[in-house]
Amino acid sequence: MNVASYIYNRYKSENGTNIDEMKLHKLMYFAQRESLIQDNEPLFDAVFYGWKFGPILKEIRIAYRDSAFYDEVPDDVIARILHVMNKVFEEYSAKDSWSLSRLTHGELSWKKSRVGIADGVNGDNPMRLEDIKEDAKRVHQRRAMLSQFGLI
Numbered sequence: 001m002n003v004a005s006y007i008y009n010r011y012k013s014e015n016g017t018n019i020d021e022m023k024l025h026k027l028m029y030f031a032q033r034e035s036l037i038q039d040n041e042p043l044f045d046a047v048f049y050g051w052k053f054g055p056i057l058k059e060i061r062i063a064y065r066d067s068a069f070y071d072e073v074p075d076d077v078i079a080r081i082l083h084v085m086n087k088v089f090e091e092y093s094a095k096d097s098w099s100l101s102r103l104t105h106g107e108l109s110w111k112k113s114r115v116g117i118a119d120g121v122n123g124d125n126p127m128r129l130e131d132i133k134e135d136a137k138r139v140h141q142r143r144a145m146l147s148q149f150g151l152i
Contacts (some may be wrong), residue, residue: 002061002077003031003044005070006085021064022053026100029055029132030092033107034084036136038142043084048127050113052120054104055127084152107135 011019035043048055109131117123
């Protein structure tokens with residue numbers, strides 16, 4: 001909830017508008033993956049589900065509906081997540097929700113969670129943390145290669 005509240009508040013502060021729910025879920029997914037890339041550990045323990053438009057967190061869906069985000073996130077939490085969140089905001093916050101959805105559809109973790117579920121149906125399959133770790137490993141390797149060639 002602290003991470004979601006941080007994203008919600010930072011997005012509003014930087015953009016002057018509330019983040020839409022789809023974008024919030026996608027930024028949460030990218031934050032989790034980025035934490036696995038940078039720190040080799042998850043940022044939070046919640047389980048993502050592979051819905052038709054990409055990863056979602058059920059507890060964040062409820063919080064969004066109920067406007068239950070914290071007005072302030074503790075400083076120690078911000079200090080712990082800031083390096084991850086800066087990268088996520090730099091890479092993804094300016095993209096629209098549908099672009100982020102399409103990006104998540106390329107993730108192995110989302111594809112595996114969709115096995116046996118028809119297009120257009122949300123389904124209820126969890127996304128495995130081990131699969132998100134594989135996505136993180138792939139992104140980390142791509143960044144290393146691009147850096148080696150001076151492209152980032």
